Amino acid sequence: MPAAGGEPGLHRAPVADLAGVVEGLPGPGLVAMARRLLGPLMSDGGTALRETLEVYLRHSGNTSETCGELFIHRNTLTYRLRQIEEVLQLDLDDGEVRATCLLALKIVAAAP
DSSP states (O other), X not given: OOOTTSOSSOOOOOOOOHHHHHHHOOOHHHHHHHHHHHHHHHSGGGHHHHHHHHHHXXXXXXXXXXXXXXXXXXXXXXXXXXXHHXXXXXXXXXXXXXXXXXXXXXXXXXXX
């Protein structure tokens, strides 16, 4: 039986425009929360770690692709990810944590 107003069968989901969603979100409170979360990575000393986190999350945790884009050895990536977890006091093996970090990075980037 078709869904109300739809044709039966498989349908392609609409494209998720994360950037568009994020641009519509950032109120002052949300931006402040994202900056608090990422604070330890926002200083000059955290630039490599912030970039590593961004690339790692963009590649959905794929270490080969992350290492390739950053031109670093797998051991270096592992070391940096441990540092990120320690500094942010988060577990990057948790999917919800990764999603939260990705959104926070996008919100901070989109904020004025």
